[in-house]
Amino acid sequence: MLLSICIPTYNRCFFLKKNLELLSSIIVNLGIKTDIEVIVIDNCSSDNTQLVVHEEQNNFVYFRYIRNDK
Numbered sequence: 001m002l003l004s005i006c007i008p009t010y011n012r013c014f015f016l017k018k019n020l021e022l023l024s025s026i027i028v029n030l031g032i033k034t035d036i037e038v039i040v041i042d043n044c045s046s047d048n049t050q051l052v053v054h055e056e057q058n059n060f061v062y063f064r065y066i067r068n069d070k
Contacts, residue, residue, distance in 0.1 A: 011023060011047045016040065017056065034062075
């Protein structure tokens, strides 16, 4: 792993979706899927953040989702 991209979020599922889509596109176009790890840290969002993560996580080889309890 060459790079870890960490994305903290709280009730910003729209922006998170856009960021993950953009990152996925860039990573694929550069051919560096196995060199990048994406970590989303959710500070207990009450919106659709979990759904967005579930939909987008398959676009990455290395992806972690951490959801804080509060």
